[in-house]
Amino acid sequence: MKVNLKIYLVLIIVIVWSIQACVPDVDPIITKPLFYQPDGFPATSGQLNNNPVTYNGFRLGKKLFYDPILSLDSSVSCGSCHQQFAAFAHLDHKVSHGINDLEGNRNAPPLFNLAWHSNFFWDGGSNHIEVQPIGPITNPVEMNEDVARVIAKLKRSKFYPEMFKRAFGSDTITTQAMTRAMAQFMSSLISANSKYDQVKAGTATFTVDEQNGYMLFKSKCESCHREPLMTDLDYRNNGLDLHFTSDPGRARITLQPSDSGKFKVPSLRNVAVTFPYMHDGRINSLSKVIDHYRNGIVQSTTIDPILAGGNMSITDAEKQQLLLFLNTLTDPTFLNDERFSEK
Numbered sequence: 001m002k003v004n005l006k007i008y009l010v011l012i013i014v015i016v017w018s019i020q021a022c023v024p025d026v027d028p029i030i031t032k033p034l035f036y037q038p039d040g041f042p043a044t045s046g047q048l049n050n051n052p053v054t055y056n057g058f059r060l061g062k063k064l065f066y067d068p069i070l071s072l073d074s075s076v077s078c079g080s081c082h083q084q085f086a087a088f089a090h091l092d093h094k095v096s097h098g099i100n101d102l103e104g105n106r107n108a109p110p111l112f113n114l115a116w117h118s119n120f121f122w123d124g125g126s127n128h129i130e131v132q133p134i135g136p137i138t139n140p141v142e143m144n145e146d147v148a149r150v151i152a153k154l155k156r157s158k159f160y161p162e163m164f165k166r167a168f169g170s171d172t173i174t175t176q177a178m179t180r181a182m183a184q185f186m187s188s189l190i191s192a193n194s195k196y197d198q199v200k201a202g203t204a205t206f207t208v209d210e211q212n213g214y215m216l217f218k219s220k221c222e223s224c225h226r227e228p229l230m231t232d233l234d235y236r237n238n239g240l241d242l243h244f245t246s247d248p249g250r251a252r253i254t255l256q257p258s259d260s261g262k263f264k265v266p267s268l269r270n271v272a273v274t275f276p277y278m279h280d281g282r283i284n285s286l287s288k289v290i291d292h293y294r295n296g297i298v299q300s301t302t303i304d305p306i307l308a309g310g311n312m313s314i315t316d317a318e319k320q321q322l323l324l325f326l327n328t329l330t331d332p333t334f335l336n337d338e339r340f341s342e343k
């Protein structure tokens, strides 16, 4: 009898231990903090102050980001249009393709360093990272789903209630908890280890051509594509069009005619892998982007004062140096970081 009891006890301990072992609280691939402040970066937007990144929040956010059940017919996830190898942009798609292959009218921007942004989308139409995911979920040409139905689907799931409980202490699934988890995942997408960053940190050096490209960048591009984020996060017109009827940009939100044709300055980090370029994906190579600044700038009523002087003078040799510099902004650590990938 005594022996039996001991065996039972050991069995119970083994069972409890193995159940816990199935759902580990730390992931072996997570060896560094999920959120950190890279050297030289400015202060964050502060939008995450009440929603600090935790391992379980990140894990839930990642699961949701890659889960097509957030779309009406379970065909499209956030990750369908935001692909890691393209720095979470939509590679080779001028404008995004959503549910039933419906086309939107804008190019999916890459996702990284979002904790430093206060406004989201090309026109800044969303002003909080925790509200932003509602946009694509409900957009008829993206995921075309209803938030209440998404919540109902998550509640019916075998694993989501437990994941929400681990992340937020309660298995009651709410819209806010869902978007907070996604905000935690997206804020963890930090890109700060390109060759450019290593040069800044003193652990690598530019070639002579890259260094010359960097000097050109500083004199011609940096006032808008500001270091170290490579964007000043402002809205500007870089001379693509004369009229803005098809997409008024920032004016869609502010309703100010003076904001017509202004779009959020995109970061140039990882720019070599995020083609096509511009809010509508109209330019398909970096070489052609530089040609735009060399001989394609269209003067209009809202052209940025920095470009009001007309085309930039950039020689062919300088163009090559600029391209070499832009390539140093690619961050392979980020593009291949297993913590962010679907599996």
Ligand code: HEC
Binding pocket: 065, 070, 076, 077, 078, 079, 080, 081, 082, 095, 096, 097, 098, 099, 104, 106, 107, 108, 109, 110, 111, 114, 117, 119, 120, 121, 122, 123, 132, 133, 134, 136, 137, 141, 142, 143, 182, 186
């Ligand atoms: C059908 C393709 C598609 C899907 C699906 C999609 N997105 Fe996007 N995403 C876009 C496009 C296009 C934009 C730019 C929209 C605009 O500027 O009006 C964008 C913009 C964004 C931005 C703003 C980035 C910035 O720099 O301002 C974030 C953040 C984002 N998406 C996250 C998500 C999340 C989270 C999901 C899933 C809930 C998602 N996206 C699903 C195409 C998509």
Ligand code: HEC
Binding pocket: 217, 220, 221, 222, 223, 224, 225, 235, 236, 237, 238, 240, 262, 263, 264, 265, 266, 267, 268, 271, 274, 276, 277, 278, 279, 280, 286, 289, 290, 293, 304, 306, 307, 312, 322
């Ligand atoms: C007056 C501000 C300004 C200056 C100066 C400027 N840009 Fe831009 N750049 C922008 C804006 C705004 C956009 C987005 C325009 C749009 O999509 O409508 C942009 C877009 C880009 C893009 C596309 C990125 C993407 O993800 O789609 C690249 C590449 C680029 N610029 C490179 C450069 C280079 C290289 C220089 C210097 C030779 C430069 N820019 C100078 C404001 C500027």
